[in-house]
Every structure is written in structure tokens, then in C-alpha cells.
Amino acid sequence: MSHRPTDWHILDLDKDPTPGWATMRRFQAAVRAALAIAVLTVLVAVAAPAHAADPSVSTQAAHLVSRLRTGPVYVTDQLPREIPRSTAPAFAEVAMRTGVPTYVLVLPLWSTGGRTLLDAVHDRLGRDGLYVLIDESGVTDAAAYGVRAPTDDAVTVSLYELPYDAGPLRSFQRFAEVVAQGPERAADRAEAAREKYDAGNEPADMYIGPSDRENQSLLTGIALTAVPLSILILVPYVRRWRRRLPGAQARQRPVRRARAWILPTVALLSAAAIAATAPTVFDQTRSSAAPTPTPDDLTARADRVAAGLKQDPVYADPESPQLLDARQRARLHDRIRAFARSDGGGPVYAALVPQLPEDESAGDSELFAAAVHHRVGKDGVYVVADPFNGTIDVFNHGLRLDSIDLYFDLPESIAYGNEAAAEADDHLMAERLDRLMTHLDKSPRTEEPEALSDPAPAPNPRTATTLPRLYSGEVWPGLFMGAVVVMMLFVVMSGALGMIARTLRRRSPEPAQSLPLSQPSAPSTRFLRRTARTELRALERSFTTHPPDSASAAHTRAADCREAAMLLAGVNGDTDRFADTATATTDPATLVALIVLARAGRAALAGDVEDRVCGVNPLHGPAETRRDVRVSATERNRRRWLPVCTRCLNAAIAEPSSVPALLLTLPAPSGGDNGRVPYYEAGGPLAAVRDGVPQLVRRVREAMLTAR
Incomplete structure (x- = not known):
């Protein structure tokens, strides 16, 4: 039986019966290689996470991975008033209760990227386990990689079973507790917590604020005077009123001396009882779950920024969105060097660091700049650019510039930006910093170097969460108000009892x-x-x-x-x-x-x-x-x-x-x-x-x- 040549050639391409087949084989090999590369490229593009193209997430993930390689818990240094770095061992201890390898990231609320950030950190770290993201309020997100853990249910329980002021550590404790219970029990608990919350049964607050303590002091002061005075004034008045009622057979005689001490004694004992029991009823001593930070907690961020500025006059916080690309940073460096060489100019240090109420300076950029200047140890213009809200503050420390002009008269287009800056993700920070350097070049020079005076210190974090004593503040006005309340009550009661007595006399005349x-x-x-x-x-x-x-x-x-x-x-x-x-x-x-x-x-x-x-x-x-x-x-x-x-x-x-x-x-x-x-x-x-x-x-x- 004869065979078609084409059939033979298709079945036996490896044979080379004629010299022309060598060229065809090389062409087929090239096509196969091209197809393989194309397929591999498509697969990589599909499999690669979307965050890989985001330089901010990439930079932040790289920074966090470098910290997680030294320990499974990383606590930012930007929240010492709410979550001090010294609490990292406590978070690590709780993480061990989950039953699976757990990695914890404690970051400011606005800088957390949710699941995208966790994916990026896991990809770079290359370790399977439970990854948890925590901010000032508590556990915000979690993801399990290569392990079985009911992350969504645990987050739900920690959100609905605890009040908003429970604190991050207590929220993480509840999260770890639910994870350790397993998927089935975690699902039931999450459903029950959600139903209870939807029914309006929100958990009660765990802490009170200073205004609540003032109300407690005021109420205590009112009770300390109102109750004893009511006993001394209203009780005898009611007794006399009852004696004058129709049918009353009480003998009309002066109060016997032997019993005159009873009412004052009862009034004194009631005041003593109120004074003794009020501190046990109003026993709150703290206004927040925030632990007391250590001195190292309060200086860690300023030390980090100062160390970065000593190496590079432009420091971008690695935990924050990166608002300057390589080209923009290079131009800013050029402008800084040019200003340093100008007449009356000098060094410029730009710190792109967020200013938060929970940081060591309580969100005061002037105080933060002064702390960084002290640690850098060099005079110059210190610029604080907030990557979160987009503000720019400028402080002159020791240059021949008008400090008041830079502090108060900085153009709003530079300090706060325009509508376009407010809508842009990067707040047009590079453009505004460039205009700032132009403003510095044109700023009038002074004969002598100027510097701003030292700013007022930030509130002491060791006492900021401590409530005032109950017997202080508003307790003294409360004592006066208690007497006023008794007088008003006496007037109202005397009028009411008088009308009642007249009605009874008309209806029940006394023989x-x-x-x-x-x-x-x-x-x-x-x-x-x-x-x-x-x-x-x-x-x-x-x-x-x-x-x-x-x-x-x-x-x-x-x-x-x-x-x-x-x-x-x-x-x-x-x-x-x-x-x-x-x-x-x-x-x-x-x-x-x-x-x-x-x-x-x-x-x-x-x-x-x-x-x-x-x-x-x-x-x-x-x-x-x-x-x-x-x-x-x-x-x-x-x-x-x-x-x-x-x-x-x-x-x-x-x-x-x-x-x-x-x-x-x-x-x-x-x-x-x-x-x-x-x-x-x-x-x-x-x-x-x-x-x-x-x-x-x-x-x-x-x-x-x-x-x-």
C-alpha cells in the first residue's frame, strides 16, 4: 500500500531525508520558542498581583517585610500615644494563641492597604500563615495563606462584640480567641454577634472621657449637699405639715431635746455615706485603653527621621504613600543644593512624614520639626510635608530668613494646595515643593540668623489618659448647686403641700x-x-x-x-x-x-x-x-x-x-x-x-x- 508523502513527513519530522529539511526544522523550533515565551508572559501577567505595579505598596511592603524578618509582630513608631512600640511583646503573646503561624502589622489607619498590602507582604516574605492588619481602632483585616483560619468571622466578632474604645490589643485578643475556636464555632459566633448588633444591642463603652468625669464630680457635689440639707430642712417641714392636717392628733409641743440630735446625725451619716460610696460607683481611672508609652516610644520616630535626613535631605516615610518618584526627588535635590549655595541660603531638610494626633508630638508639626532639628544638629529650613492631608509647614532654624514670613505668610497654594491638589492622590506634592523652593529663593534675607522660639511641649501622654480625681474640679460648684436644688425643692414642695392641706381642710373639716x-x-x-x-x-x-x-x-x-x-x-x-x-x-x-x-x-x-x-x-x-x-x-x-x-x-x-x-x-x-x-x-x-x-x-x- 502506498503512503502519501505528506502523511509520512507529519509523522516523522525528526528524520532529514533531504538537505532542505534542516531549514524547516530551525523555523519550527523558533516558532515553538516564541509561542512558549508568549504563553509564559501571559501566565505571569495573569498570576502577578495588581499591587506589584504600585510603587507605594511595593515600597511599604518591602519596609514591612524587612521588619517581619526580625520578628512576627511589627508595631509602627507613629502611634506611641495609642499603641506604643513597647506593646509588641503583648501582641506577640496573643498571636501565639491562634494555633497557626501569625504575622501582625500594627499601622496607622490611613496607611493600611487592606488585603492588597497583606498580599504584597506575604509575596515578599514568602512564608505561609495568618497575616493580621491592626490600626488604632483594632483588627481591620486578615488573610490566611496556606493555613486554615476563619479570618472573616474573627474580624466580624472583634468588630461587633467589643465597643469602639476597647483598644487594639483587646480587639486582637478577641480575634485570636475566635480563630482558635475553629471555622464552625467562629461562624456561629459571628452570626450571633451581627444579629445582636443589628438589633440595637451595641456593647457599652468601656471608658469615659474628661467631660464625663466632670459630670460625675458635679453630681457627687450636688448629692453631698442636697441629701443632708433635704433631711435637715424638708423632713421637719413635712412633719409640721402633717401635724396641721385635719384629723392629726400629734401633740403641739416643742421638739424634745432628747431627740434633737437625730436629724443632724442622720444628715451627717448620709453625707459620709455618699462621700465613701461615690468613688466606688464612679471608679473609672482612665479615659482610654492606650498603654503608657516609654521614653523610647516617644523618641523612636524623631530618631528615625533624623537619621534619614542625615543621609539624605529628603526623607519619605516608608510606611506612607510615596508622593515623589525618582525624577521628582532628583529635581528637589537639585533645588536644595542650589538654595544652599545662594546668598543667605543654607540646608533644607524635607520630611514627608504624617502628623497624627496619636504621634509623640500630638500632631504638632512645629514640635516635630523642632525635635528633628535637635537630633540632626544642623541649622536650616525644616519642611514637614504630610502625605496624608497634603499640608506643608516650613520652619526656619538658624538661617538668615524671615521666620515669621515663612511661618505665617506662606502662600496657601503651597501650604494647602488648590482644588486640584485636594483631588490628586499625591496632593501635587512635587509641584508644590518646587514652588516652595522658589519661594525660599525669593524670601528676604535678614542681617542675623533667625529661629523660631521653642514650641510648647505636647500633652504628657503618661497623664493624658488618666482621669482627674473625683473630688476635684466640678465638685465644688456641685456643692453650691446642691444647696440651690434644695431651696428650689423646698419652694415647690411648700406650695404643693399648702394646696393639698387647703383641699383636705375643705373636704374633711376637723371637729x-x-x-x-x-x-x-x-x-x-x-x-x-x-x-x-x-x-x-x-x-x-x-x-x-x-x-x-x-x-x-x-x-x-x-x-x-x-x-x-x-x-x-x-x-x-x-x-x-x-x-x-x-x-x-x-x-x-x-x-x-x-x-x-x-x-x-x-x-x-x-x-x-x-x-x-x-x-x-x-x-x-x-x-x-x-x-x-x-x-x-x-x-x-x-x-x-x-x-x-x-x-x-x-x-x-x-x-x-x-x-x-x-x-x-x-x-x-x-x-x-x-x-x-x-x-x-x-x-x-x-x-x-x-x-x-x-x-x-x-x-x-x-x-x-x-x-x-
Whole structure:
């Protein structure tokens, strides 16, 4: 069977039956090589990560890989106030709990590139494991390479189970805990945390701020004065109010001395209890989870930047976006050298380093520049360009330049840029630095070198997160406010209780017989005023609720007593505030006369027409008989024929020497002996009470007619 030549040649290309086949074989080999190169190029292009073309990510990844080769945890030196570098061992200890090789990168929030940065670091480091990215708030991203770890669920749990102020270390601890639990339990926990958060059950804050501590101090101060004063002022007031309510049977007598110490003691104990328990209730001592940085933590970044500037006048932070390419850096170097050779010029040091509130200078670029200048040890113009917000600050240290002009009058197009700079990723930093060098070339020179004064130091990070003591600051205004609160509460309470009392009196009139008699021998003016007000109110209620028969002797006696009381008090006609108006006087004798008249009037309305009251003490009530009694302890032979009540009669029979102690004495108008006098020597119509109630009524009328 014959074969087609083409079939043979296709099956046996390695044979060379004729000399022309050598050229064809070389051509086929070249085609194969070209195809292989093309395929390899495509595969490399597809497999290569997108971040390889980003010089910023490449530079940052190279810097971080060089640090991770010395240890599995890298903590930036740009956040000493929030995450000091000295916390790296603590992060390393937590990383060992995950159960897999773990590499931790602690970087500022804005400089983290997420999964792209982790991919680049892993590619360069060439080690499989769990890569975790942490910023000021906590764990932000994680990726597992060659190991099994529930990274997404762990990040979710650390985000939703902890409050925002828990701190990076505590967030990483929660992350490592979930990773160690395995994928299944981690997924369940993440779902539960997400559902709880979506339902509005956010975790409570772990720390309070200085303003919260001020509120706590203010509240403590208010409680320290409001509670004791409320006990001392409001409690006695409520007690007196209750005694005046209809149906109250409390005896109208002064507070016994034996119990006078109870309220002050309770008030003092309440203040002591508040003072002792407030620090245990408000026991917070720190306002943040940030650890206290060491001195090395606070100088690490300035040392790093200064060391870089000693080698190159343009220092770009390797952890930040790279805003200058090689050509732009070369031009900036040329401009710096030209300025150094100019008249009045000198060295220029440009640091492209972010200024953050968490750094050692608390975001103060002037303070940072001063620290770098001190470490570089050379005078010059120090430029701080922030790759994060794009600002440029210039500080003259020792050159013949106008420092004030550079500090305050730097053109905004250089210091802050225009709209185009704000929208550009690189903030047009190269162009603006070039304009800055032109501005320096044109800046006026001074005769002598100038330098800015030393800036104020940054807040002490060792005390910045320490809360003030509870008993400081706002506690003193709180003490005053507590007294004001009690006064306001007293005004409101007195008004409310007054309205309640008037309503109860209208609805539940008090019977005349329900008011007990008061029988002190040496009453105070305050006591007499309170008793007179109570008796007169009872008399008015008796007239209102039990209208008597106008033709009866009881009505005539009650009306005479009421009229005499009104004349004695200077009240013309009926009035709703008769009792308050009548007791406005401070004359003790007048108050006793009002009490006797009010009681006699109420007794008459009740059917008991009293003609005589006790002549030893009219407050004792009706007299039973008359007797010759000795009322003076110093004059043994002086006796008086007086009406006496049962109590005084028994005393006169059993122990006559005890009767002088029962005699009613009143504060003397002009001092008198020991400041008190017998009631019948106090002046006014009261002396006539010894001759009976009708005589007292007649003397009151005569005194009023004489006064007119």
C-alpha cells in the first residue's frame, strides 16, 4: 500500500531525508520558542498581583517585610500615644494563641492597604500563615495563606462584640480567641454577634472621657449637699405639715431635746455615706485603653527621621504613600543644593512624614520639626510635608530668613494646595515643593540668623489618659448647686403641700374637740404663734361647718370670742386668712390671749360655755375651782386667789411648792428677770383672763375703743 508523502513527513519530522529539511526544522523550533515565551508572559501577567505595579505598596511592603524578618509582630513608631512600640511583646503573646503561624502589622489607619498590602507582604516574605492588619481602632483585616483560619468571622466578632474604645490589643485578643475556636464555632459566633448588633444591642463603652468625669464630680457635689440639707430642712417641714392636717392628733409641743440630735446625725451619716460610696460607683481611672508609652516610644520616630535626613535631605516615610518618584526627588535635590549655595541660603531638610494626633508630638508639626532639628544638629529650613492631608509647614532654624514670613505668610497654594491638589492622590506634592523652593529663593534675607522660639511641649501622654480625681474640679460648684436644688425643692414642695392641706381642710373639716390642749409653762414665741394659728383655724372651721343658733347663749359667747380675737388681731370683718393675719404679731401676751379666746369660742360652739380658765396657766384650759395658791418661789408669804384647773389644784394640795413651776411665763418685752415674766405682768388685756373669759372679752373691747 502506498503512503502519501505528506502523511509520512507529519509523522516523522525528526528524520532529514533531504538537505532542505534542516531549514524547516530551525523555523519550527523558533516558532515553538516564541509561542512558549508568549504563553509564559501571559501566565505571569495573569498570576502577578495588581499591587506589584504600585510603587507605594511595593515600597511599604518591602519596609514591612524587612521588619517581619526580625520578628512576627511589627508595631509602627507613629502611634506611641495609642499603641506604643513597647506593646509588641503583648501582641506577640496573643498571636501565639491562634494555633497557626501569625504575622501582625500594627499601622496607622490611613496607611493600611487592606488585603492588597497583606498580599504584597506575604509575596515578599514568602512564608505561609495568618497575616493580621491592626490600626488604632483594632483588627481591620486578615488573610490566611496556606493555613486554615476563619479570618472573616474573627474580624466580624472583634468588630461587633467589643465597643469602639476597647483598644487594639483587646480587639486582637478577641480575634485570636475566635480563630482558635475553629471555622464552625467562629461562624456561629459571628452570626450571633451581627444579629445582636443589628438589633440595637451595641456593647457599652468601656471608658469615659474628661467631660464625663466632670459630670460625675458635679453630681457627687450636688448629692453631698442636697441629701443632708433635704433631711435637715424638708423632713421637719413635712412633719409640721402633717401635724396641721385635719384629723392629726400629734401633740403641739416643742421638739424634745432628747431627740434633737437625730436629724443632724442622720444628715451627717448620709453625707459620709455618699462621700465613701461615690468613688466606688464612679471608679473609672482612665479615659482610654492606650498603654503608657516609654521614653523610647516617644523618641523612636524623631530618631528615625533624623537619621534619614542625615543621609539624605529628603526623607519619605516608608510606611506612607510615596508622593515623589525618582525624577521628582532628583529635581528637589537639585533645588536644595542650589538654595544652599545662594546668598543667605543654607540646608533644607524635607520630611514627608504624617502628623497624627496619636504621634509623640500630638500632631504638632512645629514640635516635630523642632525635635528633628535637635537630633540632626544642623541649622536650616525644616519642611514637614504630610502625605496624608497634603499640608506643608516650613520652619526656619538658624538661617538668615524671615521666620515669621515663612511661618505665617506662606502662600496657601503651597501650604494647602488648590482644588486640584485636594483631588490628586499625591496632593501635587512635587509641584508644590518646587514652588516652595522658589519661594525660599525669593524670601528676604535678614542681617542675623533667625529661629523660631521653642514650641510648647505636647500633652504628657503618661497623664493624658488618666482621669482627674473625683473630688476635684466640678465638685465644688456641685456643692453650691446642691444647696440651690434644695431651696428650689423646698419652694415647690411648700406650695404643693399648702394646696393639698387647703383641699383636705375643705373636704374633711376637723371637729372642735379633736385639737388637744398644750400646757407648757415657758413656751417660746414660735410655739405660741404656731398654736394660735392652729386654734384660730379650728375656730373658723367650727363656724363654717357647724353654724350655731343665733339666739343661743353658746352662739353669743362664741361670737364674742371670735369678735374679740379679730379686734385683738386688728382684723376688720371676715377674712380667708384670718388665722395667718392674727398670728403675724410677735407679742407673746397677745398670742396667749388669742389662744384662750379661740379655745373658749370652740368650747362654746360645742355646748360648753366656759367662764373661767386656769389662772396659774391659761393654757391649761377650763378652771375647776378657786384656791389661794403661792405662785412665786421667792415670796413665800405672797399668795393669790386664782381659779385653778385640776392639775394645779392637785399640785397645790399635794405639794404647794411645785405650783410656781406651773405658772405661765412669757418672754419679757424689756428683758425682765432672766428674760421672762409672769403672764399677767406682760401687759395688754391678758391679765384680765384671771377674772374669766367675759372679762377678757370686755378688756379687749375697751382696749380697742381706747386705741381709737
